[in-house]
Amino acid sequence: MPGGERPWHSGGEVESDITRMDDNGASATNDTVLRVSGVSRRFRGLLALTGYELELRQGEILGVIGPNGAGKTTLFNVITGFLRPTTGRIEMRGQDITRLRPDQVARRGIARTFQTIRLFGKLSVIDNVKIAQQLHGKAGFWETLVSAPSFYRKERELERRAMRHLDDLGLADLYAYPAAGLPYGSQRKVEIARALALEPTVVLLDEPAAGMNAYETTELLGFIRRIHTQYGLSIVVVEHDMSLIMRLCDRIQVLNYGRTICEGSPERVRSDPAVIEAYLGGGTTA
Numbered sequence: 001m002p003g004g005e006r007p008w009h010s011g012g013e014v015e016s017d018i019t020r021m022d023d024n025g026a027s028a029t030n031d032t033v034l035r036v037s038g039v040s041r042r043f044r045g046l047l048a049l050t051g052y053e054l055e056l057r058q059g060e061i062l063g064v065i066g067p068n069g070a071g072k073t074t075l076f077n078v079i080t081g082f083l084r085p086t087t088g089r090i091e092m093r094g095q096d097i098t099r100l101r102p103d104q105v106a107r108r109g110i111a112r113t114f115q116t117i118r119l120f121g122k123l124s125v126i127d128n129v130k131i132a133q134q135l136h137g138k139a140g141f142w143e144t145l146v147s148a149p150s151f152y153r154k155e156r157e158l159e160r161r162a163m164r165h166l167d168d169l170g171l172a173d174l175y176a177y178p179a180a181g182l183p184y185g186s187q188r189k190v191e192i193a194r195a196l197a198l199e200p201t202v203v204l205l206d207e208p209a210a211g212m213n214a215y216e217t218t219e220l221l222g223f224i225r226r227i228h229t230q231y232g233l234s235i236v237v238v239e240h241d242m243s244l245i246m247r248l249c250d251r252i253q254v255l256n257y258g259r260t261i262c263e264g265s266p267e268r269v270r271s272d273p274a275v276i277e278a279y280l281g282g283g284t285t286a
Contacts, residue, residue, distance in 0.1 A: 031058040039088030048074040063249035070255040072238040081105040109201035121180030129162040132197035185216040
């Protein structure tokens with residue numbers, strides 16, 4: 001909701017909308033937030049994605065896994081407008097967003113993080129969050145140029161909302177620190193907080209646990225669960241840490257060479273022969 005507060009869902013509301021996946025990944029509800037239909041992406045002679053399909057439900061946490069080069073980051077880049085799909089269609093709540101720019105996709109309610117942290121290292125934590133909020137509350141050119149009273153009102157509102165996000169996420173004590181000076185795990189959390197400042201419905205997390213030790217990963221797991229419940233989000237997680245994926249996700253997709261080779265509950269995916277072969281090679285048994 002540009003220029004105003006968005007009515008975030010409470011955890012209780014989300015829980016009532018979600019039906020747990022069965023062994024085939026099926027659900028009794030069909031509250032689809034994000035739909036990806038027949039999406040392929042070709043780089044000259046290489047097909048990075050082939051006929052990809054997704055129906056992401058309200059409040060669902062979906063894991064996307066696969067070996068290196070399986071097409072996972074390409075998928076995120078296509079969904080968020082950084083790459084155009086060669087074929088296929090992407091819809092956000094029924095609206096076609098296939099050809100939109102990244103900023104336009106963000107306005108439709110999709111935010112993301114990146115494999116490599118992309119904070120503004122010399123800026124404070126709160127300024128990193130405020131920059132993301134400019135998408136919904138930026139001042140006009142003339143009111144900024146002449147330092148109009150409306151400019152200062154909007155700046156104060158941005159700061160208030162940024163602090164609210166940081167406080168909600170347990171990061172308020174870090175608000176004045178330069179982002180580059182924070183521990184690695186805290187930088188990851190600030191990056192996620194900045195994504196939430198876009199006021200999304202769907203958040204795409206690209207390898208959020210990359211480079212973390214076991215303690216930091218466990219903290220991150222709790223942090224993701226917290227924002228999922230607190231903000232009523234639908235989340236897609238690309239990750240190599242199988243322990244995190246298996247503990248966190250309602251449903252998992254497995255990509256290999258740009259194709260979905262398995263989809264379903266963590267229990268089903270863990271024992272699927274095609275998944276075992278993709279990760280460990282032929283002839284290996286569970």
